Amino acid sequence: MQQLKLLLSQYQADIFGLPAQLYLSQAQVIKDKDVFNIILKIGFPLSKKVIDQLIAKISDHLYANNFEKAFEIQVETAIEPKKPQKGQKPFKGIKNIIAIASGKGGVGKSTTAANLAICLAQNGARVGLLDADIYGPSQPLIMGNFDNPITNDKKKIQPLQCHGVKMISVGNLIDQDSAIIWRGPMVSGALMQLLNDTDWGELDYLFVDLPPGTGDIQLTMAKNMPISGAVVVTTPQDLSMIDAKRAVAMFQKVDIHVLGIIENMSVYTCENCGHQAHIFGQMAAEKLTKQYHLSLLGRLPLDIHIRQDADNGIPTMATNLQSDLSLYYQKAAFKMAANLAKQPKAVAINMPGVKVEYTK
Numbered sequence: 001m002q003q004l005k006l007l008l009s010q011y012q013a014d015i016f017g018l019p020a021q022l023y024l025s026q027a028q029v030i031k032d033k034d035v036f037n038i039i040l041k042i043g044f045p046l047s048k049k050v051i052d053q054l055i056a057k058i059s060d061h062l063y064a065n066n067f068e069k070a071f072e073i074q075v076e077t078a079i080e081p082k083k084p085q086k087g088q089k090p091f092k093g094i095k096n097i098i099a100i101a102s103g104k105g106g107v108g109k110s111t112t113a114a115n116l117a118i119c120l121a122q123n124g125a126r127v128g129l130l131d132a133d134i135y136g137p138s139q140p141l142i143m144g145n146f147d148n149p150i151t152n153d154k155k156k157i158q159p160l161q162c163h164g165v166k167m168i169s170v171g172n173l174i175d176q177d178s179a180i181i182w183r184g185p186m187v188s189g190a191l192m193q194l195l196n197d198t199d200w201g202e203l204d205y206l207f208v209d210l211p212p213g214t215g216d217i218q219l220t221m222a223k224n225m226p227i228s229g230a231v232v233v234t235t236p237q238d239l240s241m242i243d244a245k246r247a248v249a250m251f252q253k254v255d256i257h258v259l260g261i262i263e264n265m266s267v268y269t270c271e272n273c274g275h276q277a278h279i280f281g282q283m284a285a286e287k288l289t290k291q292y293h294l295s296l297l298g299r300l301p302l303d304i305h306i307r308q309d310a311d312n313g314i315p316t317m318a319t320n321l322q323s324d325l326s327l328y329y330q331k332a333a334f335k336m337a338a339n340l341a342k343q344p345k346a347v348a349i350n351m352p353g354v355k356v357e358y359t360k
Contacts, residue, residue: 004029004036004067011061014040015054016331016338017295043341045123046334051075054356065240065305067255077124079204081346083338084226084257088115090346091195094128094203096228098340099221099256103243108264109233110138111310112300112329113209114165116231118317119326119333122165128159130194131169132221132356133211138172144313148172163318168198188220203336212243214250222254229259229340231297234288236263238278241288248292259339260295261285262332265290265302295339296333 008027011020026037038058046054055073062071081095085281091097100113114129121127131139140146143162150158159166170190200206208225211217221227230251234244244261251258263285266278279302289296300306303325309316316325 001029001031001036002330004038004069004071005063007062007067008038008058009026009226010065011058015050016335017324017339018043018338022342023149032041034070036069038071038073039198040073040075040076042148043078043332044077044337045077045079045120045125047330050334057083078313079196079271082101082228082340083220083341083346084228085257090264091206091226092207093200094206096204097206097208097226098259098336098339099208099210099227099230099251100219100233101210101230101247102212102233102240102243103214103247104234104240105136105195107212107233107235107240108300110209111142111306112233112262112264112332113207114142114310114315115317115329116137116333116336117165117205118163118315120337121331122204122317126202127164128166128200128203128206129162129168130198130206130208131219132194132208134170134189134190134217135211137171138167139169139209141313142310142315144241146176152199155197157197158188158192159198160168161317164284166200166203168194170194185216189278191217191220192224204278214246219252219254222251222256227256228346229257229336229343231262231336232261233262233264234285235265236278236282236284238284240280243285244288245291248288248294252292253263257296257343258292259336260297263288263299266299268302295335297335297339298328300328317353329340 008024011024014020023040024040026041034253040218056074062180081090093111100109102109110207117127117129120128147160149160149168152158157168159168174178214218232244232247234240248258265280285296306316309319315342317329320326
């Protein structure tokens with residue numbers, strides 16, 4: 001038993017940036033007759049492929065260090081509520097609220113938010129998506145659902161089920177061709193009403209698709225909504241990066257942890273000749289992450305299929321899990337969730353846990 005625990009403590013490989021000591025420190029070792037059962041608790045969802053790879057790597061580590069006893073490794077996903085900004089407590093029933101933001105419009109923030117949400121839902125997490133872009137709601141189109149939601153007996157809005165994600169948007173509450181002519185206080189009130197009057201049930205993650213900029217909605221969110229972390233989406237061009245810096249600075253000023261940067265439309269690959277072109281520039285995200293000491297969650301290509309999937313209401317993560325495009329989103333989603341898992345735990349709240357198990 002002691003030899004096994006020592007060997008586990010010496011394993012060094014991280015998972016999407018989550019250091020080994022963080023998930024191995026909670027490892028349980030139970031001896032059942034002549035077999036050692038090793039139970040690892042990972043604080044974020046992982047695909048079965050990644051879990052199988054993790055089990056194989058740890059097994060190889062034990063064999064390479066002459067551990068000759070029989071053992072089995074079991075991986076559990078144990079998502080915990082993480083500490084929100086100062087002065088806030090976790091929202092009842094929702095473990096973590098993640099803001100997806102951009103300083104500038106048109107960088108693919110909403111499409112990215114939808115694909116990140118679907119990815120985590122596909123891998124066992126309970127996920128919701130709140131479209132907070134009141135003036136330009138995009139999620140009904142991207143998620144392929146313009147239905148009007150119904151209310152339950154408690155006068156709560158029932159969120160729509162889209163690709164395994166619970167979703168609500170002001171675009172589902174008004175006519176598609178109607179103009180939303182509201183002043184700042186009305187918009188902020190509508191956002192909080194969508195959050196508070198929706199019956200989300202129990203969620204591990206609620207993604208909030210924010211409008212671009214650093215105005216009333218962002219400040220209302222920072223003041224009234226418990227945010228566990230934020231992701232800033234940008235393109236490599238200088239105009240976008242200037243506004244992305246403002247978004248990062250805003251989150252840091254209001255004590256919201258920035259989980260990382262996603263660079264969208266990073267590179268274009270010609271379908272005919274394979275030539276790659278950095279249409280909007282390159283290496284800009286590295287400068288931003290270095291300046292603010294942030295994590296680069298991933299680079300997403302400029303690809304017509306991403307646009308087509310969003311316009312068709314079936315985001316890329318819901319079309320083909322094994323495509324190269326889906327893998328880009330998976331890496332970004334897992335790294336984002338791993339960065340969140342490294343954050344301090346929130347104060348204890350009464351909430352049932354979720355457990356996804358893979359055994360090999």
